[in-house]
Amino acid sequence: MKTWQKIFASCCSVLVLTVAACDRAPVVTPVTLTVHNAWARPADSGSSTALYFILANSGHGADTLVGVASTEAEVTELHVSTQRGGMMHMSQVRTLPVPAEDSVTFRPLGAHVMMMRVLRRLTVADTVAATLTFSSGQQVVVRAGVRPN
Amino acid sequence: MLPLFASCGEPMRGIAIGDAEPAPPLQLTAFDGARFDIAAHKGSVVLVYFGYTHCPDVCPTTLSDWAKARRALEDDSAKVKFVFVSVDPERDTPELAQVYARQFDRAFIGLSGTVEEIESLKTAWNIAAYPEGDTRGRAYSVAHPAYTFVVGRDGRLRYLYEPGVRSEDLAKDLRKLL
Numbered sequence: 117m118k119t120w121q122k123i124f125a126s127c128c129s130v131l132v133l134t135v136a137a138c139d140r141a142p143v144v145t146p147v148t149l150t151v152h153n154a155w156a157r158p159a160d161s162g163s164s165t166a167l168y169f170i171l172a173n174s175g176h177g178a179d180t181l182v183g184v185a186s187t188e189a190e191v192t193e194l195h196v197s198t199q200r201g202g203m204m205h206m207s208q209v210r211t212l213p214v215p216a217e218d219s220v221t222f223r224p225l226g227a228h229v230m231m232m233r234v235l236r237r238l239t240v241a242d243t244v245a246a247t248l249t250f251s252s253g254q255q256v257v258v259r260a261g262v263r264p265n
Numbered sequence: 266m267l268p269l270f271a272s273c274g275e276p277m278r279g280i281a282i283g284d285a286e287p288a289p290p291l292q293l294t295a296f297d298g299a300r301f302d303i304a305a306h307k308g309s310v311v312l313v314y315f316g317y318t319h320c321p322d323v324c325p326t327t328l329s330d331w332a333k334a335r336r337a338l339e340d341d342s343a344k345v346k347f348v349f350v351s352v353d354p355e356r357d358t359p360e361l362a363q364v365y366a367r368q369f370d371r372a373f374i375g376l377s378g379t380v381e382e383i384e385s386l387k388t389a390w391n392i393a394a395y396p397e398g399d400t401r402g403r404a405y406s407v408a409h410p411a412y413t414f415v416v417g418r419d420g421r422l423r424y425l426y427e428p429g430v431r432s433e434d435l436a437k438d439l440r441k442l443l
Contacts, residue, residue, distance in 0.1 A: 157325045158368065164321035191404040197322045199411045203393060204323045204428065206406045224326040225429050232319060232404045264369075265329050 148175030149214065149250060154260035156244050161237045166195075167229035167246055167260045172219040179250045181212040181220075186246035189231035196227045206230070214250070229258065238262045277441065278434045279415060279424030288313075288416040289389035291350070293376045296360040301376055303348075304420065310442045311346045311416040315392055317353035317407045318365040323428055324349075327413060328369040333432035334439065335370055342372070344443050351377040352387065352394035353407045390414075417442055 154169035173179055186192040194209045212227065214220050222228050229246050238244055242262040249255050291303035291313065303311060312331065316324035328349060335342045349366040351357035357365075357377040366375030378386070387394060394409045412425040415438075423442065426435060 157329070160364065160368070163365070164319045165325070166321040195322070199428065202411055203408050204411045205397065205408045206320075206322065208398065224322060228322050230321045230406075232321060232406075265333070 148177075149173055149179060149248075149254050149256050151248075151256055151258050154258050156231075156238065156260040156262050157264060158240055158242075158262055159231075159234050159238045161235065162233055164189075164230065164232045165234060165238060165244070165262075166224075166231065167244070167258055168222050168224060169258055169260065170219050170221050171214060171248070171256070173214045173216060176216050177252075178216045179214045179252045179254065181214060181248055182210070182251050183249035184229050184246055185249070186229075186231060186244075188235055188244050188246070190233035190235070191230070192232075192246055193230050194227070195230040197225050199225075211251075240264065274441075275437070277424060277438050278430055279426045279438055280412075281424055282422050285417070285421040285423050287420055288414075288422045289386075289391075291348070291386065291390075293350070293378045293382060293386075294359060295374070295376060296358070296363040301348075301374065303416065306346050306416075307420040308418055309344055309346050310418055310439055311348060312439075313348045313350060313414040313416065315350050315352045315390070315394060315410045317351050317394075317409060318357050318361050319353065319404070320407070320409075323411070324409075325369070327428050328366065328373065330430065330432045330435065331373070331413075332370040334435040335372065337433060337436035338439060341440060341443055345439055346374060347372065348374045348376065350386070351375070352383055352392075352409050353396075354378060354380045354383045355396075356403065415439075415442070 150172050152170045156165045156167050159165040184194050195206050196209050198205050244260050246258045293301050295301050331347050351362040359377045362375035362377040366373035392410045396405045397408050398406045411428050415424040417423040
């Protein structure tokens with residue numbers, strides 16, 4: 117990694133870089149998407165948890181969440197819990213709009229990042245991470261502190 | 266004129282079941298081989314939730330709220346039983362269900378059973394539960410009842426509580442049922 121990349125990476129929790137042709141200076145897209153108040157409930161290895169957080173878009177343009185990935189669970193997907201006819205359902209959501217100058221709250225009983233069959237035991241004070249990918253090309257790493265509520 | 270509602274207390278937050286029938290049978294073998302029978306808990310208020318241990322959102326939210334409500338009950342908590350029943354018998358053994366429930370509170374009871382036992386339970390309680398999403402592997406989700414069922418001290422099914430009920434409200438209501 118080049119020196120400027122190391123400096124940048126150490127300063128930012130979210131990193132958005134577009135590296136131009138090798139003989140030109142890199143283009144750094146302004147960071148407009150940030151994550152706050154990320155948390156997840158404890159889970160035994162092989163069990164499941166969900167990531168909850170506030171996703172803020174400070175940019176003047178809307179963006180769309182198009183993917184989520186993590187190395188910490190067998191399956192990591194964007195999901196929404198819904199209640200219909202006295203039943204709870206959980207549905208995968210492929211894309212989620214993030215309006216300009218607005219925020220989206222991922223919360224219990226609503227939108228969340230589902231992590232099914234986590235690969236290690238998650239206990240209180242651990243951190244669990246996932247990467248969100250947006251249609252703009254931005255990527256945001258969610259680092260969620262593990263706590264009961 | 267007497268003021269209206271003068272003697273009325275705060276309303277219950279749960280959905281009252283009009284003709285409170287005796288709770289349907291709930292008999293399952295716990296992880297330690299002991300038989301759990303809801304009928305044996307007459308005299309206690311019993312909360313029942315049908316979920317599954319791979320549930321990442323709704324079940325842990327409900328059981329966390331239960332745990333907070335139980336703490337709020339303090340000394341009265343001994344008179345309330347909190348029972349989590351897995352409706353995912355393909356993946357959840359009685360031991361897994363118990364370990365899962367106890368993650369939230371050591372006093373919680375976690376139960377599962379054979380496919381046949383859970384099917385009978387679903388019929389008796391008039392509830393549905395079925396796998397959804399990608400069921401080819403082991404990482405599927407399960408649609409399950411949204412509500413917490415509350416059985417009164419008389420053994421009758423009294424109230425349903427929505428997921429997301431505030432734990433302090435639940436605790437207040439449980440105190441009234443004691």
